[in-house]
Amino acid sequence: MFKFNFDVEGTDMDPTILGPLLEPSSNSSSSAAGTMQTFRELTLNELLDALPDMISYSPLSFPLSSGRDLTLVRRDLFDARFQLISEAEEDPDEETSKREKISESSLKFVDSPSDLVPGVYEGGLKTWECALDLVDYLENSGARSPTGKVILELGCGTAIPSIYLLERLFAQPPTNTGLPMTHIHLQDYNDAVLQLVTLPNILLNWYMSPASISFRQSITSSEVSFPPVDSTAPGELPITSELVAAFQDSLLAFNISLRFFTGSWETFDLQQSLSLTKEANRDRTYDMVLTSETIYRVESLSALIELMRKSVGQHEYQCLVAAKILYFGVGGGVSEFVARVEGQSGRVETVWEKSAGVGRKIMQVHWP
Template sequence: MQDKAALAFIDQPSDLVPGVYEGGLKTWECSLDLVDYLDRSKKTDAFVARGKRILEIGCGTAIPSIHILNELFSSPVHSKETEIHLQDYNASALELVTFPNILLAWCWWFLFHSSHRDLTFLQQDMSPASETFRNAQISNNEDERDDNVFPAPDPAVAANIPITDEVKAAFEISLLEHRISLRIFSGSWSTFDVNKAGGKYDMVLTSETVYRMESVPSLIKLIYHACEGASQCGLDSRRSLHPPPYLCLIAAKVFYFGVGGGVTEFIQAVHLAGKCDNMTPKIETVWAKNVGVGRKILRLYWE
């Protein structure tokens, strides 16, 4: 699907065209719920992202992954690499919103610290490319005659950020400096090869992906194969005495009107898959909103 055709879906009355467009150009409520939950829980060891392999399934605008990236950029550099993989059905969504959102979020973070001269930890290992970008930004903002002025980092005000060679180089170097590896995958869940992507993950996140029951079995299968240690569950009975070595969170509406999916249907499908594949799934509701259209965050693991 061409980018122009994809953009036409933004103002359409339907956010779902099965096999064509899966709503990835919009930010949905449950992704924000997931960010809030991760932020409140970040002091827990299980939620520490640094040095982990992380997969966001059906990422769309990638708000949860961007939240994690912001935490990584804002913390001291660690020796262990963090891998963040983003998957979405539509390549156009990845091109039009996923990666641009990541780049814009990084620009906001970088310019915010530059404009406030809060550069102590930025300058510790600042590369020539990053320093060039920062100095150019400061110089541009001080020169009213320059048409390529970077806007003040105010998320409440619409603005344009010129994507120059310096911006791209500084972004790439920032990833290297903070030991962050980003990969983006397009296609259906049934075609995602965990082994080719580098192996299992420590953290698997997904939001607003259980709305269509026909696709839920492939989602469950991907989650199961993606979770680090899940395939060994049941081989040692003592494993049930310890927390699982992975974190898997599913954020979803209780019911998706007009589509048929929802939290209850997803839970039933997980247990059905467990019986078919000799797995013992465990699902905990770790957060819930019961006012209006109900929403929940589930934690899924296997024993």
């Protein structure tokens, strides 16, 4: 098992954001994952149905180099833990198998979200600091509006880059006027990550955005008490059927399609993920592929790089990888990544770099 420690050096960062240190533990040699999770789509409805009655959250605030402070909210991990325990207790019929399943997987990692077990749990419950670098880069690079783009976030975890893009979309007036649909596809190795943090975080940040305004106006006389729209303060969001319906209505109004995929990169089915994005006269590929803190394990690099290469086509695209220069103790890092991309005739351009302390980079990958 690998252990991820906190970044003591990045004191300007939220201390719950994970830092760079990886330490192999005693059984690390047996880490090459025997059986990898296979690709599966979890529908938005499935994920919405799996939400509990209430989600508690805390702010994630960080300064962008544009001068703007970005404040998002994230689900509290203790709340995810509470959900897992309550679900096990509510289901006496399946008691033994479900409890065993939970104790062996999700619950363990919610309790210790910085531990990685190759092929079992890959760290998606926590936010890693390069996710924030990627957001800062997207903000400052003058990246065009995500409207109408087909976007894939690989190894999304808490999905901060995608949530930033959604924040931009939700800040504009709704676009249900014939503009092209924006597709945001989120992939994580673990189902539990998508259920417990990815979708809840998207929903929470929608609630905090101008897009939820008509819902908020409609609940003034509601018996349920909703929190103020203040992403700088912790709170609890009741998950009512009205809130879920309003969220889905917003996605329609803003012409946004969200899809969720789980499983290993080597089993990722691009034909399925791109199936609903086809335009009348041509197959679509992704316009933007984003990934942060996913190149730490040498054994997984080839599958990730191959998937990135196949995800984009001949038209203009952004394929951005945010990573530490080196993941101590595991062997992964930028030079191994670059060598493998070049081995597949690709080219890596560094578009952002921080060299002080443990270095971090954002790389744009180009394919022939």
